Amino acid sequence: MLAKTYGNAVFGVEASTITIEVNVGQGTKFFMVGLPDSAVKESEQRVESAIKNHGFKMPRQKVVVNLAPADIRKEGSAYDLPIALGILKASEQLSSEDLEKYVIMGELALDGGLRPIKGALPIAIEARKNGFKGFILPMENASEAAIVDELDVVGVENIEQAIHHLEGTEVIQPMKYDTRDVFYHEMDNYASDFADVQGQENIKRAMEIAAAGGHNVIMIGPPGAGKTMLAKRLPSILPPLSLHEALETTKIHSVAGKLGANGKLIAQRPFRQPHHTISDAALVGGGGIPQPGEISLANNGVLFLDELPEFQRSVLEVMRQPLEERKVTISRAKFSIDYPSNFMLIASMNPCPCGYYNHPEKECVCAPGVVQRYLNKISGPLLDRIDLHVEVTPVSFDQMTSERKAEPSTEIRQRVIEARAIQEKRFEENAEIFNNAMMNSNMVKDICPINSAGKTLLKTAMERLGLSARAYDRILKVSRTIADLAGAESISIEHLAEAIQYRSLDREGWAG
Numbered sequence: 001m002l003a004k005t006y007g008n009a010v011f012g013v014e015a016s017t018i019t020i021e022v023n024v025g026q027g028t029k030f031f032m033v034g035l036p037d038s039a040v041k042e043s044e045q046r047v048e049s050a051i052k053n054h055g056f057k058m059p060r061q062k063v064v065v066n067l068a069p070a071d072i073r074k075e076g077s078a079y080d081l082p083i084a085l086g087i088l089k090a091s092e093q094l095s096s097e098d099l100e101k102y103v104i105m106g107e108l109a110l111d112g113g114l115r116p117i118k119g120a121l122p123i124a125i126e127a128r129k130n131g132f133k134g135f136i137l138p139m140e141n142a143s144e145a146a147i148v149d150e151l152d153v154v155g156v157e158n159i160e161q162a163i164h165h166l167e168g169t170e171v172i173q174p175m176k177y178d179t180r181d182v183f184y185h186e187m188d189n190y191a192s193d194f195a196d197v198q199g200q201e202n203i204k205r206a207m208e209i210a211a212a213g214g215h216n217v218i219m220i221g222p223p224g225a226g227k228t229m230l231a232k233r234l235p236s237i238l239p240p241l242s243l244h245e246a247l248e249t250t251k252i253h254s255v256a257g258k259l260g261a262n263g264k265l266i267a268q269r270p271f272r273q274p275h276h277t278i279s280d281a282a283l284v285g286g287g288g289i290p291q292p293g294e295i296s297l298a299n300n301g302v303l304f305l306d307e308l309p310e311f312q313r314s315v316l317e318v319m320r321q322p323l324e325e326r327k328v329t330i331s332r333a334k335f336s337i338d339y340p341s342n343f344m345l346i347a348s349m350n351p352c353p354c355g356y357y358n359h360p361e362k363e364c365v366c367a368p369g370v371v372q373r374y375l376n377k378i379s380g381p382l383l384d385r386i387d388l389h390v391e392v393t394p395v396s397f398d399q400m401t402s403e404r405k406a407e408p409s410t411e412i413r414q415r416v417i418e419a420r421a422i423q424e425k426r427f428e429e430n431a432e433i434f435n436n437a438m439m440n441s442n443m444v445k446d447i448c449p450i451n452s453a454g455k456t457l458l459k460t461a462m463e464r465l466g467l468s469a470r471a472y473d474r475i476l477k478v479s480r481t482i483a484d485l486a487g488a489e490s491i492s493i494e495h496l497a498e499a500i501q502y503r504s505l506d507r508e509g510w511a512g
Contacts, residue, residue: 001025003089005082006103008126009074010119012290012337013251015126017103019068020079022086027062034067037075043108046077047084050112054160059091073334075289078117081106081136084159085166096166101133102154104162112159114138120263121247121254124148134174136162144254144263146177147247153177179265183246186267188410190236195408199399203230206390206502208412211237212419213481214435216323216345216385218308220504221392222362223355227348230392231304234346235269236409238302239417245300248340252299256292270301276310280318285339290330295322296339308347309377316382319345323385326438345386349378360393375505387437387474389504419484436481441473448476454496461500475499 002023008015030044048058065083067074082104088094105123107115120141125148127135134152135145142155152174156162164170194204203219207230210217219227241249250266253259274283274294285293295303305311322328326342351357352371357364364371420435426447427433439447450458458475461467467475478499479491488495 001090001092003086004100005086005089006100006132007079007082007105008103008119008123009072010122010255011335012339013122013248013255013292015119015122016072017126017130018072018074018079020082020086021066021068022083022090023064023066024059024087024090025062025064028060030063030065032065032067034065034070035073036067036079037073039077040067040074040079043077043080043083046080046108046110047087049110050080050108050159051084051088053110054112054158054163056088056093057091059087061091063087063090076118077107077115078105080108081114081159081162084108085162088163094163094166096163096168098133098166102136102166103127103132103134104136106136106138106156106162108159114156114158116140116257118257119255120145121147121259122251124151124153125251127151136165141263142175143177144250144259146175147179147250147265149179177264180243183243183265183267187240190268190409192233193236193409194233194412195406197226197229197233197406198402199395200226200230200392203390203392204407204412206388207234208237208416209478209481209485209502210234210344210346210388211239211412211416212485213387213423213477214344214437215387215478215481216347216437217388217390218347218349218383218386218505219390219392220349220351222350222359222394225392225394227392228304228306231302231306231346231348232271232273233409234302234344235271237412237416238269238344239413239420241267241269241300249300252292252296252339256297258297270298271304272298272301273304273306276305276307278311278315280312280315283315284318284322284328284341285330290332290337292339293328295319295328295341295343298343299340300342301344303343303345305345305347308349309374313377313379317379320381320385347386348392358391383505387478388502390502391504415485418487419481422484422487436477436484439477439480444473444476448480448491450476450479450491450496453493454491457493457496458500465500465503467500467503471503475503478502 005020007018009018032041051058089099105117116138121144124135124145128148128151134154136154139155139157142153146153154172155175165172221227246265272294283293284295322341328339328341330337352364352366352374354365356362357371423435479495482495482498483491
């Protein structure tokens, strides 16, 4: 007898429906076809043990399992449950007529229990799109899949519960999840706040400008100056995620298996902080079974690279294209996968190996030329994609012990939201650009005109400070953001003067 069940294969952040055809007939042995990988092939032993441990029989006839379409490689252990149910249906041990109305996924333990899977959210989205009645999956993934409405998400703990539900003897109520209620309740619950930061007003201002225009930032300062503390608070002043952005971000974390038990919609902008020993594949994504990397996990949020010169140069160079295109493409011989990577890059570094170059109190002990060699670890093309260079100085004792309350993140965020609204209107005709940092050179000329006094100031600054040519467009972009924060229609001398301050690493002689 022939039986069909349905599952899904996940490629990138999208899923494709897989038909699992099971035929039990005359003969012996178990055959699995349709490009299964080793984990799928090994399901025979797991399925047989799970079926027997729940009082059913593994057919002692010829069993053929076909995973269609047969030209797509099937990977992972999540096909165990649909294969097991298909075998029971084909051997007439399961009589349900609803089997083909559900997408079914789950890894079986030998005792018939179910272990969680990756990619439950994109699978649920695909199931609804293709008109399935529901989605049967492990209980641990049920809340994640329940984000998708108009789909009966049935969480089960073992194969027996799935059988009883399908036969109607013990119907499990679909999990309910109020997506909007949870999203709006948690979107502002940030653990860190700029109100906790005493002093560092100039750095807070730079962070506000970066958040308002989507600019990348590098902070240079001695150990203990507060670089990491400030970076971790940046998501709290970024505009709230939209529901579309939240869903896109959650899909990426779902595919990577990062949502964990009781996974739910990500309501806050992600903050990722990889260690400097990370490989290029772990940063941008890849592997035998391509998985999203840190830059994709930081999509719609912040990627923080602490101690930037300590990262391998090859790791930093692979970020150049994703920073420009806002996506990363992982190519293999037979397919390629796109992962979104629309993130803000925040980097920090010491000014020299000992950490005390230009320190107001401590003396640098680095030999001549060492500081420049240290800075040269960061390539010019990467530095070209960072708009703001900010020098961080240590906080004085008086500032640390001051009782004056610092400005909270909510107030800063409101100004950022207002500036972003101006940019949204400005770029409403261009769907691929939605903040000032994404402008190309031609747009900078049209959107960031400056008067003769501004040109004179910029020319003088570039000559006296020795600013490089690549700093020109960056200064104009940052000036436009500063003007947006001030609600000004045009860029004034004050806006230009402030933007020029944020090009420390472009100055000739900065490193001695």
